[in-house]
Amino acid sequence: MKIVNIKSHDFKKVNLVTLKKGGDNYECSVCGCKGYRSPFQDNLTLTEKEFKKSLKCSFQQPISKRPKKVLIVDLKPELNLPEGTYDVVDCPAHQDKKFKHDVWVFNDARGEPCRILPHEIISKFF
C-alpha cells in the first residue's frame, strides 16, 4: 500500500453513497488510478498496482492551486534532497513550457530548483 495526497491527482469520488466502513473510493480522471480515502483524511491509500499506474499520470495543478510548502519523502538518493518541508519555488525559466505547473523546490546541495513528482509529496500547505 502507498499513500498519496488527494490533490496530487484529479481524483473524483466514484461511490455515490459513503462506504459502509466509512470513507470513499476515488479515481483519477487523468491516469485512472484508484484509491481509498478514510473519513476526514487528505490522503488516499493505493495498492501497489494502482500506485504504479499513478506514476504515469500527467495531471498538472493550475499554478493558482500550487501549494506554498510541501512535505516530501521517497526521493531518489541522487537528488541529495533530505525528507522534509520545503517552500515551493517557481519553475526555472528554461523548463517553463513543460513543467511550470509542477511543484519545484530549491535544492541547496545542487544550488538549483528541482522538480518534485506527485508521489513524492506527502502533504501540501496552501
Ligand SMILES: [Zn+2]
Ligand atoms: Zn492521476
